[in-house]
Amino acid sequence: MDKRIKEYTKKDGSSAWMFRLYLGKDPLTGKDMQTTRRGFNDARQAKLALARLEVELADRGYTKNERITFEDVYKEYFPQYKNTVKESTWVKTEQMYRNHVLPVFGSKILSKITPQQCQLAINKWYEAKYTKYKDFFRLISSVFQYAIRLGLVHDDPTKRVIIPKNKHVKDMTLNYFTVDELRQFFSYLDNDKYPKRATFFRVLAFTGMRKGEALALTWKDIDFENNQISINKTIARGADARLIVQTPKTRASERVVNLDDKTIDILKKWRSTQAKELLMLGFNVLKNKNQLVFSNTNNEFIQPVKPQNWLYKIIKKYGLKRITVHGFRHTYATLAFEAGASIKEVQEQLGHSDFQTTMNIYTAVTEKQKLETSEKFAKYVNF
Numbered sequence: 001m002d003k004r005i006k007e008y009t010k011k012d013g014s015s016a017w018m019f020r021l022y023l024g025k026d027p028l029t030g031k032d033m034q035t036t037r038r039g040f041n042d043a044r045q046a047k048l049a050l051a052r053l054e055v056e057l058a059d060r061g062y063t064k065n066e067r068i069t070f071e072d073v074y075k076e077y078f079p080q081y082k083n084t085v086k087e088s089t090w091v092k093t094e095q096m097y098r099n100h101v102l103p104v105f106g107s108k109i110l111s112k113i114t115p116q117q118c119q120l121a122i123n124k125w126y127e128a129k130y131t132k133y134k135d136f137f138r139l140i141s142s143v144f145q146y147a148i149r150l151g152l153v154h155d156d157p158t159k160r161v162i163i164p165k166n167k168h169v170k171d172m173t174l175n176y177f178t179v180d181e182l183r184q185f186f187s188y189l190d191n192d193k194y195p196k197r198a199t200f201f202r203v204l205a206f207t208g209m210r211k212g213e214a215l216a217l218t219w220k221d222i223d224f225e226n227n228q229i230s231i232n233k234t235i236a237r238g239a240d241a242r243l244i245v246q247t248p249k250t251r252a253s254e255r256v257v258n259l260d261d262k263t264i265d266i267l268k269k270w271r272s273t274q275a276k277e278l279l280m281l282g283f284n285v286l287k288n289k290n291q292l293v294f295s296n297t298n299n300e301f302i303q304p305v306k307p308q309n310w311l312y313k314i315i316k317k318y319g320l321k322r323i324t325v326h327g328f329r330h331t332y333a334t335l336a337f338e339a340g341a342s343i344k345e346v347q348e349q350l351g352h353s354d355f356q357t358t359m360n361i362y363t364a365v366t367e368k369q370k371l372e373t374s375e376k377f378a379k380y381v382n383f
Helices: 043-060 070-082 087-105 115-127 133-150 179-189 195-207 211-215 261-280 306-318 327-338 343-350 355-381
Strands: 005-009 015-025 032-040 228-231 234-237 243-246 255-258
Touching: 005 043, 015 043, 032 043, 070 087, 070 133, 087 115, 087 133, 087 234, 087 243, 115 133, 179 195, 179 306, 179 327, 195 211, 195 261, 195 306, 195 327, 211 234, 255 343, 327 343
Parallel strands: none
Antiparallel strands: 005 015, 015 032, 228 255, 234 243
16 A cells, blocks of 8 residues: 555544645745645545645646745745845835735735736725836736746736726926026025035036936046046945945946036035035045045935925025926936937936937927927918
8 A cells, every 4th residue: 555645543533544745845945845635534535635636736736835925935035136136226126015015915825816916906006196006016026927936836917917007197397497497596506605505406407417426426536627527326225224325327327427617617616615614524525535525514425315405495495496306317408409419419428228218308309499490480470
């Protein structure tokens, strides 16, 4: 008789038959897996049940992972994912899993999650107007794809879900200053008692660099002789909410941008002012080879939210059009196109890896120019 089949005594004293079947190694823990079936009236019934189960396993593999939850697989998957991305990226991704995905799917048995449940989840995120609802959904699929590679499941239910079309996107086409608005903005800052913020916004507006790139700048990144800035790093939010320095957003983001003479002069004046201010606080910047261009009173990184606070105070004080700090990047691109710069030149200055990103701004500018041309023609013809 098959040694896997045995007779045993039940609690009521009666006899029954059972079998124990080896299933292989657990993909998650590496431990041996086995299943036990009890309650057969005789050895023949147990033998038939064992044979049927072996055929099932040979045909489909062990798919009844009733004890493996979505969160179990997530905990195995995420450490592997962390090794493939920057710290700031995995920190944001971990927050999305913790705040949105795991509360919905974490305790569910992985093999029993259905396309209907996935559809319901993305519909709710969409209806709640989460701008990253598609990102949340992709995170579900990432766990399933990992589980498929481990042989835990054979199917990804997210592949049969209809993704809602995003109708809640904010219109960011006006998130920039026109040339007159930009001129007015800086006219108010000419006599600003905070030269640091005036210099910061000048650098953003006249280079198109990202906020994080500007906050990571050191004086050795600036070539005053050739009017250039080397952009080779950015600050981002790492684990435990600390600020970290890392490489720029994309490979194309590592670049050298050109500066006009006036911006160079403003930076020179700020360097002198900064040295005096920090010396009063006990910091000798002349001895610091990695001195930040923009630092706080502790001579450390400025918190990324700070420039937005500066900007909103200025806008509120002078009644200016409301834009975001990122709007200065859009401002640079828009005005550069209006000034006659080529798409390639602007793409390189901004560090866009995707040509389409630059094209979207160019299209908006040319549409505006077409409208102005039409209005000029109508006014000239005058009938």
